[in-house]
Amino acid sequence: MTAIYKHRLFWPLVSLLTLIVINFIARPQFLKITVRDGELYGPLISILRESAPLMLVALGMTIVIATRGIDLSVGAIMAVSGAVALTIIDGASDPSNMGTVTIAIVVAILVSLVLGVWNGFLVSVVGIQPIIATLVLMLAGRGVALLITGGFITTVNSDPFSFIASGYVIGLPFAFLIGVVAIVVLSIVERRTALGVLTEAVGINPEASRLAGVRSRGIIWGAYIMSGTLAGVAGLIYASNIKAADANAAGVFIELYAILAVVLGGTSLNGGKFSIAGTVIGVLIIQTLDSTILFLGVKSAQSPVFFAVVVVVVVIVQSARLRDGLAAMSGRLRARRESAQDRDKVEVA
Amino acid sequence: MDEVRPLLELTGATVRFGADAALSRVDFRLFPGEVHSLMGENGAGKSTLIKAITGALRLDEGTLTLAGDRVEFADPHAAQRAGISTVYQEVELLPNMTVAENICLGREPRRGGVISTRLMNARAAALLADLGLEVDPASLLGGHSVAVQQLVAIARAISADLRVLVLDEPTSSLDLDEVAELFRIIRELKSRGVAILFVSHFLDQVYEICDRVTVLRDGALVGEYLTHELLRIDLVQKMLGRGVAEVRARGRAVDDAPAGEAVLRARGVSSARGIQDADLDLGEGEVLGVAGLLGSGRTSLARALTGVTRLESGVIRIEDADVHLDSPRRAMSLGVVYSSEDRRRDGIVAELSVLDNITLALQSEQGMLRQIPAARRRDLAASWVEALDIRPPDLDRPAGTLSGGNQQKVLLARLLALSPRVLVLDEPTRGIDVGAKVEIQNLVAELAENGMSVVFISAELEEVLRVGDRVAVVRDGRITDTVAAADLTADSLLALVAQPGEDEG
Numbered sequence: 001m002t003a004i005y006k007h008r009l010f011w012p013l014v015s016l017l018t019l020i021v022i023n024f025i026a027r028p029q030f031l032k033i034t035v036r037d038g039e040l041y042g043p044l045i046s047i048l049r050e051s052a053p054l055m056l057v058a059l060g061m062t063i064v065i066a067t068r069g070i071d072l073s074v075g076a077i078m079a080v081s082g083a084v085a086l087t088i089i090d091g092a093s094d095p096s097n098m099g100t101v102t103i104a105i106v107v108a109i110l111v112s113l114v115l116g117v118w119n120g121f122l123v124s125v126v127g128i129q130p131i132i133a134t135l136v137l138m139l140a141g142r143g144v145a146l147l148i149t150g151g152f153i154t155t156v157n158s159d160p161f162s163f164i165a166s167g168y169v170i171g172l173p174f175a176f177l178i179g180v181v182a183i184v185v186l187s188i189v190e191r192r193t194a195l196g197v198l199t200e201a202v203g204i205n206p207e208a209s210r211l212a213g214v215r216s217r218g219i220i221w222g223a224y225i226m227s228g229t230l231a232g233v234a235g236l237i238y239a240s241n242i243k244a245a246d247a248n249a250a251g252v253f254i255e256l257y258a259i260l261a262v263v264l265g266g267t268s269l270n271g272g273k274f275s276i277a278g279t280v281i282g283v284l285i286i287q288t289l290d291s292t293i294l295f296l297g298v299k300s301a302q303s304p305v306f307f308a309v310v311v312v313v314v315v316i317v318q319s320a321r322l323r324d325g326l327a328a329m330s331g332r333l334r335a336r337r338e339s340a341q342d343r344d345k346v347e348v349a
Numbered sequence: 350m351d352e353v354r355p356l357l358e359l360t361g362a363t364v365r366f367g368a369d370a371a372l373s374r375v376d377f378r379l380f381p382g383e384v385h386s387l388m389g390e391n392g393a394g395k396s397t398l399i400k401a402i403t404g405a406l407r408l409d410e411g412t413l414t415l416a417g418d419r420v421e422f423a424d425p426h427a428a429q430r431a432g433i434s435t436v437y438q439e440v441e442l443l444p445n446m447t448v449a450e451n452i453c454l455g456r457e458p459r460r461g462g463v464i465s466t467r468l469m470n471a472r473a474a475a476l477l478a479d480l481g482l483e484v485d486p487a488s489l490l491g492g493h494s495v496a497v498q499q500l501v502a503i504a505r506a507i508s509a510d511l512r513v514l515v516l517d518e519p520t521s522s523l524d525l526d527e528v529a530e531l532f533r534i535i536r537e538l539k540s541r542g543v544a545i546l547f548v549s550h551f552l553d554q555v556y557e558i559c560d561r562v563t564v565l566r567d568g569a570l571v572g573e574y575l576t577h578e579l580l581r582i583d584l585v586q587k588m589l590g591r592g593v594a595e596v597r598a599r600g601r602a603v604d605d606a607p608a609g610e611a612v613l614r615a616r617g618v619s620s621a622r623g624i625q626d627a628d629l630d631l632g633e634g635e636v637l638g639v640a641g642l643l644g645s646g647r648t649s650l651a652r653a654l655t656g657v658t659r660l661e662s663g664v665i666r667i668e669d670a671d672v673h674l675d676s677p678r679r680a681m682s683l684g685v686v687y688s689s690e691d692r693r694r695d696g697i698v699a700e701l702s703v704l705d706n707i708t709l710a711l712q713s714e715q716g717m718l719r720q721i722p723a724a725r726r727r728d729l730a731a732s733w734v735e736a737l738d739i740r741p742p743d744l745d746r747p748a749g750t751l752s753g754g755n756q757q758k759v760l761l762a763r764l765l766a767l768s769p770r771v772l773v774l775d776e777p778t779r780g781i782d783v784g785a786k787v788e789i790q791n792l793v794a795e796l797a798e799n800g801m802s803v804v805f806i807s808a809e810l811e812e813v814l815r816v817g818d819r820v821a822v823v824r825d826g827r828i829t830d831t832v833a834a835a836d837l838t839a840d841s842l843l844a845l846v847a848q849p850g851e852d853e854g
Contacts, residue, residue: 194712194719194721197709198717205697208695208696208698209709209713210676210677211687211695212709212710213677215678272700
């Protein structure tokens with residue numbers, strides 16, 4: 001029993017379940033899932049579908065953070081990826097041609113990968129601090145995206161492309177399935193190969209790892225490539241959802257939400273031990289919260305404040321130090337009460 | 350002299366990190382107007398003691414009194430307010446601000462609530478003039494030499510109520526003239542009645558400037574001495590800790606060339622930090638002891654041989670082939686492995702399990718994508734845990750929670766799992782208990798008998814003599830002597846380590 005209580009995912013899970021319960025109390029239909037034409041619909045399904053871009057970005061961020069780094073450029077990479085794909089589709093004679101869309105997707109992902117290579121190069125080879133190295137692209141990336149779209153919001157009508165965000169496969173949203181595939185692939189790559197443990201070693205103690213012969217440069221570089229690539233896929237989902245490449249709005253602040261998801265999932269910003277499952281829970285917490293705010297009808301101007309308050313509460317609940325402090329405090333109070341009682345007894349005697 | 354009450358007194362000071370005591374029941378006193386040196390090897394407890402005095406660490410046991418009053422500092426600021434200032438080895442100032450801004454940082458003079466640059470420069474100028482320094486207070490700190498920056502740091506530490514000044518290896522980056530300048534200022538402060546704690550591993554400087562010496566070893570007090578009454582060789586002996594006339598357990602007599610073929614040869618090896626023009630031959634199955642004081646270049650030598658630091662010049666040959674050791678990884682692939690002197694900083698990956706720590710090097714040698722199968726990893730780690738008697742024998746425990754001796758064994762297991770040909774051990778027995786120490790010494794002997802070549806660095810001369818077939822003495826960044834262990838006694842080795850001019854003593 002105490003083992004469950006001490007598990008690192010215990011408190012993140014409690015936070016998520018609490019949010020779901022609150023939603024259920026507020027609107028019982030929250031948990032209702034309907035089947036239409038063999039496809040699932042309902043608030044929970046929407047949350048899963050809409051969580052896909054953040055899921056992908058946060059997964060990449062988890063690995064980067066495990067190496068003691070941070071990737072601020074993911075939002076900008078999303079914008080570039082969307083701009084590349086839509087510009088290719090828009091320029092083609094038949095936007096709905098499957099081949100065109102495939103080429104657009106592949107090129108967009110490759111461009112994102114190259115941007116990840118650039119970030120990784122700055123961090124692992126040139127040795128620039130991650131926050132500064134990725135800030136470069138964070139600031140410049142949207143400019144590049146605007147350059148690609150010629151300063152306009154490129155819109156397209158392409159069924160195959162729209163399918164990414166709104167299509168269904170085996171009864172589930174395709175976007176959600178992309179997220180699931182990313183989770184599974186990443187879990188296998190990190191845990192079935194030695195990459196995970198070597199990444200943690202580099203994050204915990206870079207110098208000890210170097211002396212143990214770990215190729216820390218390659219590992220760190222790889223993390224940024226992974227992050228960039230996943231952000232590229234996230235950018236495609238985003239663009240597909242709005243059927244447009246909006247360089248100014250795509251993935252705005254997503255780097256911060258991704259960092260938040262990673263931290264909510266119990267991975268330390270100091271690097272080292274990371275948890276993919278934790279990040280998944282963190283993403284779901286954020287997405288559920290987002291949907292709660294919408295449902296409760298919080299005015300959009302006030303919603304960030306509401307969001308922030310809930311996040312602070314969740315973080316406090318998960319803080320081991322605070323829990324220990326409270327336990328110690330209640331212990332002291334109890335001890336004081338007991339000693340007071342003892343004194344009373346003595347006095348009575 | 351002893352009629353004077355100590356200004357600062359530490360009694361029965363104990364500081365623990367987990368199960369290990371970094372400082373145990375140490376007494377220390379500091380008189381007004383004296384320069385007092387704190388001496389000891391790595392891990393002796395010098396920095397722990399300094400931190401205890403300056404409020405950076407809390408005492409687990411013991412008391413600290415300042416001018417007769419018992420004090421307890423919550424943090425370095427509290428100590429500073431009480432008149433205790435510290436200047437660290439690395440200058441902790443802001444190079445992008447002016448000298449005056451650095452000096453007045455955190456206590457800028459204000460006029461009408463606004464920081465007054467004019468007042469600040471005037472105050473800094475007065476302070477600098479007081480120290481006899483000719484530096485423009487309005488100039489950028491970063492534009493000055495490290496020495497001047499160091500002196501500015503001291504100027505910053507000096508305030509009207511300065512009573513104790515702690516200088517932690519202030520001279521390590523200064524040249525001779527700059528040291529003289531620093532000493533002039535130390536003498537000036539001393540004449541004002543400031544108590545100065547001066548930590549340096551340069552014996553010459555200690556003898557030049559210090560009135561009194563306190564020697565620590567393995568976290569315990571060895572003694573307090575007047576510098577002019579303590580012979581240099583005695584000081585070194587006290588630092589290194591040597592019982593009188595111990596019998597050597599192992600003494601395979603060989604002359605000063607390695608027995609058998611040299612596995613590793615170094616010629617004219619120099620690295621940017623610490624070691625110059627070193628020649629070294631290491632035979633198959635030989636243990637080469639390396640003796641030298643802290644800062645002598647013993648660690649630089651080990652790091653140069655194992656690809657941890659790059660060579661500035663010189664060649665290393667392994668079995669008669671020139672090799673280019675540009676990284677630890679490269680050295681490992683050639684069978685040369687290094688165990689660092691600082692287990693916590695660059696040895697153990699503390700939060701990873703014992704299992705992961707032991708298999709780390711082997712796994713990275715195999716490549717990151719070809720994971721060693723879980724069952725094999727576990728068997729391998731378990732066999733090492735058993736062979737080296739690592740306790741507790743729990744493979745899944747975070748390595749950082751083990752005691753020092755067991756961490757060292759985990760580190761050894763990591764390297765031995767690679768089946769190396771040359772094992773370079775930098776103070777493998779530092780700060781670990783006696784039992785584990787003997788186990789590691791025996792292990793080294795056993796490995797050597799099985800044909801492994803070992804470089805064994807230790808601050809303990811007996812240990813070097815007991816374990817080594819030959820002993821290389823490192824002093825001032827050079828290998829000054831290489832002698833068969835059989836031809837040495839602890840006393841003669843001590844003489845070689847301590848000072849060049851005292852060969853007879």
